[in-house]
Each structure stands twice: as C-alpha cells, then as structure tokens.
Amino acid sequence: MADEDLVKRMQHLGMSPRSRNVRATLSTELLEIDGRTLEGGGQLLRLSLTLSALISRPVHISNIRGKRKPKPGLKAQHLACVQWLARACNTTVVGAEKGSTDLVFTPGKVNGNSPVYTKSITKAVWDSKVEIGTAGSTGLLLQAILPFILFSPPRSETGEAETVRLAVSGGTNVSGAPSYDYIANVLLPTLTSIGFPPVSASLEKRGWSSGRESIGSFTLLIPPRPPGALAAFKLCRQPNETSPQSPSMITAKLIAPPDLHQDFTDAVISFVAWRFGEKHTLFHRNLTIDCEASDSTAHLYLLITSTVTPPPSQPDVASYFLAADHLPERKIPPARQSKYVIDAVTRCVNELCALWTSGARADEHLRDQLVVFQALAEGRSEVFGGDGREISLHARTAEWVAKQMLGVRCQEDGIEGIGFGANCFDP
CATH class of the missing domain: 3.65.10.20 (RNA 3'-terminal phosphate cyclase domain)
Structure with a gap:
C-alpha cells in the first residue's frame, strides 16, 4: 500500500x-x-x-x-x-x-x-x-x-x-x-x-x-x-501497599447437570470462607453463586471470579478482576461427577486465592x-x-x-x- x-x-x-x-x-x-x-x-x-x-x-x-x-x-x-x-x-x-x-x-x-x-x-x-x-x-x-x-x-x-x-x-x-x-x-x-x-x-x-x-x-x-x-x-500495586484489598465480590458460576448444583454451592461456600475469610458469605452479599443447567452430562464448566473495587478515597484507581476456571477435557462418568466438581472448586478457589494474595491485577x-x-x-x-x-x-x-x-x-x-x-x- x-x-x-x-x-x-x-x-x-x-x-x-x-x-x-x-x-x-x-x-x-x-x-x-x-x-x-x-x-x-x-x-x-x-x-x-x-x-x-x-x-x-x-x-x-x-x-x-x-x-x-x-x-x-x-x-x-x-x-x-x-x-x-x-x-x-x-x-x-x-x-x-x-x-x-x-x-x-x-x-x-x-x-x-x-x-x-x-x-x-x-x-x-x-x-x-x-x-x-x-x-x-x-x-x-x-x-x-x-x-x-x-x-x-x-x-x-x-x-x-x-x-x-x-x-x-x-x-x-x-x-x-x-x-x-x-x-x-x-x-x-x-x-x-x-x-x-x-x-x-x-x-x-x-x-x-x-x-x-x-x-x-x-x-x-x-x-x-x-x-x-x-x-x-x-493495573498495578499502589504505593505503600502491603497487602491486597479484600475482594468486594466473589462470584461462582457452574454449568452442569442440575443434580450437581447443590454440591457445587456447598463447596463454594465452604472453600471461599476458608481461603478468603468468613465474612465472604451469601448473607453478607459479597458472594454470589449462579448455577445453570447444561443439556448433557458431558457439558460441565465452572468459573470463580473476584472483583476488587478501590475505596471512594481512591477514585483514580481502577477496579480489577481475577479468575480461575475449569472445563474437563473429557467426559466424567456420572458416578464421579460430584467428587469431580468438589475437587474442581477446591483447585479454582486455591488458584484464585493465590492470585489475589500475590497482588496480581490480572x-x-x-x-x-x-x-x-x-x-x-x-x-x-x-x-x-x-x-x-x-x-x-x-x-x-x-x-x-x-x-x-x-x-x-x-x-x-x-x-x-x-x-x-x-x-x-x-x-
């Protein structure tokens, strides 16, 4: 040209x-x-x-x-x-x-x-x-x-x-x-x-x-x-930041057969409270859980995200979003899916917590x-x-x-x- x-x-x-x-x-x-x-x-x-x-x-x-x-x-x-x-x-x-x-x-x-x-x-x-x-x-x-x-x-x-x-x-x-x-x-x-x-x-x-x-x-x-x-x-640490600010919201999303939804919900509530603190609960409205029914036992996916919103005293600092997700590479037999989902929640929450504590912005x-x-x-x-x-x-x-x-x-x-x-x- x-x-x-x-x-x-x-x-x-x-x-x-x-x-x-x-x-x-x-x-x-x-x-x-x-x-x-x-x-x-x-x-x-x-x-x-x-x-x-x-x-x-x-x-x-x-x-x-x-x-x-x-x-x-x-x-x-x-x-x-x-x-x-x-x-x-x-x-x-x-x-x-x-x-x-x-x-x-x-x-x-x-x-x-x-x-x-x-x-x-x-x-x-x-x-x-x-x-x-x-x-x-x-x-x-x-x-x-x-x-x-x-x-x-x-x-x-x-x-x-x-x-x-x-x-x-x-x-x-x-x-x-x-x-x-x-x-x-x-x-x-x-x-x-x-x-x-x-x-x-x-x-x-x-x-x-x-x-x-x-x-x-x-x-x-x-x-x-x-x-x-x-x-x-x-998207970086602020001057004199010694530890990351607590997430303002943690969101967990599951797409799976309906019989796995309660196992997922229970696991998320338990492991989020363990890794991020007991104040992250549905009651405190800083934890949300969304379960969607998939059309096949072969279709399973989960995503856990954290949103960190700066306080009003830092209007020029951007919010940031961290995430960990999982999608199986092959079909999980129905008899093993409940344990699989609980294990996947554990891995994703641990990964998300490690990201957050490292101070990462992405x-x-x-x-x-x-x-x-x-x-x-x-x-x-x-x-x-x-x-x-x-x-x-x-x-x-x-x-x-x-x-x-x-x-x-x-x-x-x-x-x-x-x-x-x-x-x-x-x-």
Whole structure:
C-alpha cells in the first residue's frame, strides 16, 4: 500500500499525520513473521493480523502454528479471523485455506467505513457478524476482532464514531481457551477499567467442544470510545501497599447437570470462607453463586471470579478482576461427577486465592490479552501479574509481535505504546 493510502486510512480512524511522521514510524514494507517464534501457536497469527489490519502494513506469516504438532496450520477459528479481517480492510490474501501454514496478508484501500460493518435500522448502530462454522473458540477469535472494532469503529456522515453490534457463533466453552463467561465477566469489565466504554454481552446459545460438539452464539454491543488515543493505564500495586484489598465480590458460576448444583454451592461456600475469610458469605452479599443447567452430562464448566473495587478515597484507581476456571477435557462418568466438581472448586478457589494474595491485577490469560491494548495506548501502560509469577510464554509472544509490528518498547514492568488514534483532526 502506498504511503498516501496509509495516511488516508489513519485520518479516517482519527489519526492525524500532521503532527506525527507516519512514514518514519509505521513502515509499509512487507514484514516477515515466523509462526514458530516463542509460543508458536494461533495467538501470534491473530495479533499479527489485527495490527496489520489497523496500521495497513502487509505481513507474511510462515510456519503458521508451527509448534502445534501434529496439526499445524490454519484451523476453522483462525480462518474465520483471517476472512473477517481481510474483508475489514479490503485485503489481498494468499494462503487463506484450512491447513495452510503460509499466509500473505496485504491490506488494501478502504474508502469510508469498513465493509464488515452494515448500517442497522437502529440509530447510530452498525451490524457485523463472524461465524466460525465449528465449535472453534469464539474467545480466541475475539482476540483478533475485538481490538480492531475498538480502534477502528464505523463512523457517521459527520465523522462521529458509532456503536457496533457484533454477532458471533462458534464454541463458547472450549478446552484451553477463554470461555464466553470469562469474556463477559473478566475481559470486558477489565476493558472498562482501562478506559473503554462498557461492552455488553448477550448469550443466545452455548457451544461446546466436549461431548457432542455444538455451535453456540452470542452478541456484543460495542460502543465507540472517546476521540483520541487510549490513555496509558496502570493495573498495578499502589504505593505503600502491603497487602491486597479484600475482594468486594466473589462470584461462582457452574454449568452442569442440575443434580450437581447443590454440591457445587456447598463447596463454594465452604472453600471461599476458608481461603478468603468468613465474612465472604451469601448473607453478607459479597458472594454470589449462579448455577445453570447444561443439556448433557458431558457439558460441565465452572468459573470463580473476584472483583476488587478501590475505596471512594481512591477514585483514580481502577477496579480489577481475577479468575480461575475449569472445563474437563473429557467426559466424567456420572458416578464421579460430584467428587469431580468438589475437587474442581477446591483447585479454582486455591488458584484464585493465590492470585489475589500475590497482588496480581490480572491472571496470566488476561495479561496476554491486554498486550495489544498496552501497545496501542498512548504512553507507558503497566499490568502487574503478581509476586513470584513470571510472565507467560503467551504474553511474551504477544509482546514480541507488538514489537515487530509497531516498534514498541516492551519491558518487564510495562509497554510504551504508540498512541494509536492520537492527534484527532476535525474532518
């Protein structure tokens, strides 16, 4: 893409090249990315494509998912990301087929709003949809698509950013991936804490990768963020903090056959009081338990979250959300399910308590999902992962991609972002 096209694209997104040397900071040359680097999985692909689409830089990704032996290459979920982002910026794509281990992604010229947005009959709302076609993870898919929407929303005829209603279908509860429940109760509230307007989520149907595979669906309503760059954010300890503040709320969610609900409830009440203190009870209204009936004995999932809300004396300190969850990789025989649920509650409560006592502001899964927002924010953003808890390979991979694509400086305690969307101009 020519530099002039890149400048026009940035202007449409609210980025003024007049006070930034765009040609010097964001190259339009083809960037080579080796998909075997570090974690060597799908995250590297998703983040590379998201940033490529946002800054209009062509990218060649070789050895896609090269460390996912014996089946590397694009799966349905990755292909859905490629196709949606390609349509979003009129991309020329080579290698977009199932099983492909080599992809060239060259963003094209977009006049006006992206083709992935369709004007709704609802005022100031645009519709978009993405369908995986299998029970592939919708939580992983959102890692590619949600940042693009948040930083490249559709605009009205007068240039004002407007809301996107995103319809998503695929797997909502998939082994080894963020669940719909994690997205709705951890990721989206965290995005609000770091400066985005609240994104609402509405589940229509669950989709499972375990047992009999099924395809689910949900909708996100994504309001536009304020003009300009996302301000740098800090999810880290406060000065002179000697111990973490007690959670203002602990929430336990179970999806399982109804005969397991009471066992789950009893276990949560007991273990939460043991690890977090006897004042965390249903009576004190700082513990909530939600049990949902699943449609199969093979479908079982639990998520336990803690919300820490700063006191009124710290209005500038953001709330933070910690979580631990569990989804069995294989079906549990009915006779063993009760003990299995109790053991899973024990593990999740222990893991959540360890996170909280370490002073962490994000679990390891959330931490790697926040890297893209750190890289695109203006200034130095910090996310503390807890005492004695090393940064995960996924997070290191995300930082590596951001450095290759954007030239950001990543250090152990923070990332200096580029300020994408800064210096808004008056159209």
